[in-house]
Amino acid sequence: MRILTTRRISQLFFFLLFIWLCVVATLGERWWQLRGWPINWFLQLDPLIGLSVLLSTHTVYAGLIWGVVTVALTFVLGRFFCGWVCPFGSVQQVMGYLGGRGMTFARRIQRNQPHPAQRVKYYILLFLLATASAGLLQWMLDTSQPGILRTILLVSVGALALTIIFKHLRNGRRAALVITLVIAAAGVILHLTQAQPLTASLQTGLLDPIALIYRSVTLVLLPLVDSPVKIVSETPRIYPSAGLIGLLFLLFLLLSLRIPRFYCRFICPLGALFGLLSRWSIWRIGQKTDGCTDCTRCEQACEGACAPAGKIRTSECVLCLNCLDECGHGVMTYHTQLSARGEQIIPDLDRRHVVAAMVGGLAAVPILRLDGHASANWRPDVIRPPGALREDAFLTRCIKCGQCMRVCPSNVIHPAGLQSGLEGLWTPLLHFRIGSSGCQHNCVACSQVCPTAALRPLSVDERMGRGRFASTGPLRIGMAFIDRGRCLPWAMDTPCIVCQENCPVSPKAIFTRTLFQPVRNSVRTVQTVAADSLVLEKGDLQPEQYGTGDYFCRIGDLRPVPIITNTHQKLILSVKDDLPALDRISGRTIDILIRLQQPYIDPHQCIGCGVCEHECPVQGRRAVRVSAENESRTRAHKLTLS
Amino acid sequence: MPNELQSQPFDRRAFLRRMTRGLFGVIGAGAIGFSFWDRKGPEGESQSSAGVLPDFSIPSLAGRMSVAHGDHRGRMVREAVGALGGMAAFIRPGDRVLLKVNAAFAAPPAIGATSHPELVAQVVRMCREAGAAKVLVTDNPINDPGSCFTLSGISAAAHAEGAEIVLPDQDLFEPYSIPGATLIRHWPVLTAPLRRVDKVIGLAPVKDHHRSGASMTIKNWYGLLGGRRNIFHQQIHTIISELALLIKPTLVILDGTLSMMHNGPTGGSFDDLKATRTLIAGTDPVAVDTRGAELLGKTIEDLPHLRMAGDLLSR
Numbered sequence: 022m023r024i025l026t027t028r029r030i031s032q033l034f035f036f037l038l039f040i041w042l043c044v045v046a047t048l049g050e051r052w053w054q055l056r057g058w059p060i061n062w063f064l065q066l067d068p069l070i071g072l073s074v075l076l077s078t079h080t081v082y083a084g085l086i087w088g089v090v091t092v093a094l095t096f097v098l099g100r101f102f103c104g105w106v107c108p109f110g111s112v113q114q115v116m117g118y119l120g121g122r123g124m125t126f127a128r129r130i131q132r133n134q135p136h137p138a139q140r141v142k143y144y145i146l147l148f149l150l151a152t153a154s155a156g157l158l159q160w161m162l163d164t165s166q167p168g169i170l171r172t173i174l175l176v177s178v179g180a181l182a183l184t185i186i187f188k189h190l191r192n193g194r195r196a197a198l199v200i201t202l203v204i205a206a207a208g209v210i211l212h213l214t215q216a217q218p219l220t221a222s223l224q225t226g227l228l229d230p231i232a233l234i235y236r237s238v239t240l241v242l243l244p245l246v247d248s249p250v251k252i253v254s255e256t257p258r259i260y261p262s263a264g265l266i267g268l269l270f271l272l273f274l275l276l277s278l279r280i281p282r283f284y285c286r287f288i289c290p291l292g293a294l295f296g297l298l299s300r301w302s303i304w305r306i307g308q309k310t311d312g313c314t315d316c317t318r319c320e321q322a323c324e325g326a327c328a329p330a331g332k333i334r335t336s337e338c339v340l341c342l343n344c345l346d347e348c349g350h351g352v353m354t355y356h357t358q359l360s361a362r363g364e365q366i367i368p369d370l371d372r373r374h375v376v377a378a379m380v381g382g383l384a385a386v387p388i389l390r391l392d393g394h395a396s397a398n399w400r401p402d403v404i405r406p407p408g409a410l411r412e413d414a415f416l417t418r419c420i421k422c423g424q425c426m427r428v429c430p431s432n433v434i435h436p437a438g439l440q441s442g443l444e445g446l447w448t449p450l451l452h453f454r455i456g457s458s459g460c461q462h463n464c465v466a467c468s469q470v471c472p473t474a475a476l477r478p479l480s481v482d483e484r485m486g487r488g489r490f491a492s493t494g495p496l497r498i499g500m501a502f503i504d505r506g507r508c509l510p511w512a513m514d515t516p517c518i519v520c521q522e523n524c525p526v527s528p529k530a531i532f533t534r535t536l537f538q539p540v541r542n543s544v545r546t547v548q549t550v551a552a553d554s555l556v557l558e559k560g561d562l563q564p565e566q567y568g569t570g571d572y573f574c575r576i577g578d579l580r581p582v583p584i585i586t587n588t589h590q591k592l593i594l595s596v597k598d599d600l601p602a603l604d605r606i607s608g609r610t611i612d613i614l615i616r617l618q619q620p621y622i623d624p625h626q627c628i629g630c631g632v633c634e635h636e637c638p639v640q641g642r643r644a645v646r647v648s649a650e651n652e653s654r655t656r657a658h659k660l661t662l663s
Numbered sequence: 664m665p666n667e668l669q670s671q672p673f674d675r676r677a678f679l680r681r682m683t684r685g686l687f688g689v690i691g692a693g694a695i696g697f698s699f700w701d702r703k704g705p706e707g708e709s710q711s712s713a714g715v716l717p718d719f720s721i722p723s724l725a726g727r728m729s730v731a732h733g734d735h736r737g738r739m740v741r742e743a744v745g746a747l748g749g750m751a752a753f754i755r756p757g758d759r760v761l762l763k764v765n766a767a768f769a770a771p772p773a774i775g776a777t778s779h780p781e782l783v784a785q786v787v788r789m790c791r792e793a794g795a796a797k798v799l800v801t802d803n804p805i806n807d808p809g810s811c812f813t814l815s816g817i818s819a820a821a822h823a824e825g826a827e828i829v830l831p832d833q834d835l836f837e838p839y840s841i842p843g844a845t846l847i848r849h850w851p852v853l854t855a856p857l858r859r860v861d862k863v864i865g866l867a868p869v870k871d872h873h874r875s876g877a878s879m880t881i882k883n884w885y886g887l888l889g890g891r892r893n894i895f896h897q898q899i900h901t902i903i904s905e906l907a908l909l910i911k912p913t914l915v916i917l918d919g920t921l922s923m924m925h926n927g928p929t930g931g932s933f934d935d936l937k938a939t940r941t942l943i944a945g946t947d948p949v950a951v952d953t954r955g956a957e958l959l960g961k962t963i964e965d966l967p968h969l970r971m972a973g974d975l976l977s978r
């Protein structure tokens with residue numbers, strides 16, 4: 022079997038596996054639904070996610086340890102993940118093939134030549150890692166933490182990595198020295214003063230290819246494909262910010278028609294990470310000592326634009342192995358030796374750009390946090406899924422992959438637009454007007470699937486405040502407020518209380534107080550009194566107008582009498598005792614009352630599930646709305662004392 | 664196709680050819696234009712309604728009711744239906760039967776907010792024994808439909824007995840008007856499963872309902888309504904009485920083995936339930952619900968919709 026066939030089979034296998042894992046992320050009981058399928062496996066294999074979570078939280082959460090396997094294999098094989106596994110890479114490769122059909126040999130060589138802009142992805146990588154790195158830095162400088170050995174180890178590893186990067190830059194050695202000194206000085210000062218000027222934020226997910234393709238497939242493609250066939254969801258899924266996600270995905274696909282693997286070459290921070298790691302890879306693509314005729318056939322099919330015919334750029338090679346297949350002279354090979362025409366093992370990065378990217382990344386987060394969304398200016402309309410950590414901790418973990426939105430059985434979790442600031446783009450928030458119900462209060466699916474524990478895993482007992490958690494009470498994601506200016510019984514003398522009916526907790530968090538409200542313009546003069554009815558002087562009533570069971574007649578100071586129904590001139594009443602004689606009714610006037618049950622929220626019972634908001638019949642802007650007050654994840658948002 | 668015209672001699676033949684093409688162009692443009700010409704512009708929302716639903720009741724069995732007591736739903740429903748003549752009196756061999764259960768909430772069966780799976784299973788089994796060719800089970804719940812049928816245990820119970828769950832897909836609704844009704848006018852109703860069957864059985868638990876007083880077999884038909892049906896709570900008694908007009912069922916079964924005494928219709932706690940140990944089967948939903956109201960300690964005075972439904976049906 023040709024090596025290319027093997028590669029294509031591998032790509033197809035991993036692509037289909039990826040699609041399969043997207044499909045089975047459906048809550049249900051059938052074998053093809055969520056029952057232990059490793060739906061996060063691709064995210065976990067992605068070492069960029071593992072590394073950035075390590076930087077932002079100084080921990081590697083659960084399955085993210087899989088990233089070590091990928092890194093280890095990259096040290097041995099090079100960028101195998103890009104060429105053989107990555108589903109987004111495979112999609113782009115197909116697009117590149119389609120775009121290149123019918124092109125001349127010369128044109129194909131031209132579009133696969135190395136381009137200076139391929140360096141951009143390394144700057145993106147450094148920028149993104151720098152935004153996350155404050156978490157680990159802060160932790161290392163923290164004097165309250167024991168373990169000086171661990172700190173020394175981490176500092177040495179960091180210094181080594183920096184030194185290696187800078188060693189390969191022009192004028193890098195001197196810069197490395199200066200930077201190391203500056204960092205050391207800053208470290209000592211911060212350590213002594215215990216100041217915390219840096220803040221971590223995990224923004225890797227914006228451009229990480231695995232998070233990107235998960236998001237694009239589960240929030241855009243799957244709903245599009247599924248809406249006519251209704252296999253994964255009975256009701257068409259809605260995701261408000263999916264438009265931008267889908268258009269970006271489309272843009273990258275179209276760009277790779279023109280330049281093969283456009284995203285891989287210029288943008289992909291994961292590819293950049295693998296590029297840096299492949300510096301040490303044992304096996305790599307290169308030329309044997311002689312035989313090359315400079316025919317450049319290898320370059321017309323090169324996916325990574327790594328110039329295999331000349332001095333090969335090892336960090337750009339995605340291991341597509343097209344050059345091996347194309348080479349008619351048997352010169353190209355995958356071996357452990359140095360390539361005959363030399364290798365450029367580290368990308369040609371500019372020192373100033375590297376420093377700018379890292380400093381920019383470190384500085385960007387404090388600048389973004391000036392909006393105060395994670396502190397005093399917290400947004401009451403940002404309702405995070407159950408299990409979400411406090412906002413600042415949440416932002417150091419969420420990779421915007423959309424798995425929580427995908428798995429939510431009621432389609433109530435949505436990617437944020439700018440509601441939670443630029444930093445919170447595409448992070449999950451709850452939107453109760455949409456979806457098939459509010460947040461089901463006995464469901465913990467989202468917290469269980471979150472690959473980075475931005476939503477920490479909850480048990481049903483913890484969510485409901487039962488068993489071991491009985492003393493802490495149920496988890497609250499917010500609290501409902503009645504808008505008395507829009508509520509039908511409060512503002513419009515109209516019975517309703519759908520919110521009360523649907524409130525799922527026991528005892529209900531919505532209770533009612535009953536009152537009898539005089540109906541507008543309902544005072545009438547009585548002509549005669551019969552056994553169970555009143556005949557009025559004027560016949561101006563609409564027949565059966567008061568026959569809904571909610572209307573009462575007020576006769577003097579008697580208890581209001583229920584109205585059964587009415588004709589033009591007559592009110593038929595539900596009487597137990599006799600009605601008073603006509604001359605006993607003062608002024609012979611009566612009026613009509615409507616019985617209203619007005620809803621109130623009990624803040625001690627409300628868990629913010631939003632079922633009331635979802636069901637409220639005031640459809641535009643709901644008359645009962647959940648706000649982030651009282652959410653369990655932030656003690657400072659507590660509203661009630663008990 | 665060449666995109667440059669060569670200079671050619673312009674003779675009579677060329678002139679005629681050009682005339683012909685021109686003529687076809689004029690006719691073609693005119694024909695396309697006229698065939699798509701809309702002189703009136705768009706109209707507002709359509710006010711069409713589907714044809715009237717069939718009457719599923721059996722005239723010879725009208726006005727019958729039986730009451731069974733105990734704790735075992737499966738046995739009680741056999742007794743109660745047996746007293747009415749057995750399921751064979753209602754279901755003919757080859758009939759297709761729809762069970763309208765209450766699956767309104769994504770809650771476990773123990774909470775009592777939904778039809779009990781044991782009862783669903785037994786009724787399906789009885790229909791099959793009577794020779795039913797197919798048994799469908801449906802509801803348009805309040806919470807997410809898939810979750811409701813799964814968590815309530817109804818899905819598993821129905822499948823185990825060979826019934827089919829019909830989830831409330833949007834395509835199964837059609838705008839429907841009840842003749843003589845004021846609220847259910849051009850309103851989306853889950854009619855597709857109703858049009859596919861010969862018999863309809865309603866299966867409801869006894870529950871407290873703060874707005875209407877009680878939720879029993881007539882209120883259970885609310886789960887056939889689609890759209891933003893919550894606006895009907897403004898006239899809850901009127902809508903429930905119209906539901907009695909919407910469906911003329913073959914049989915209704917009211918499960919008061921446990922009754923939800925308060926905090927309804929969702930419940931959520933065992934404290935909300937009381938062992939009332941009663942199951943009522945009958946062909947007159949108003950009578951069945953009137954008897955069921957006693958389990959909640961209520962009378963027809965507390966539930967105006969029962970009187971209103973009786974009035975509407977006797978009109």
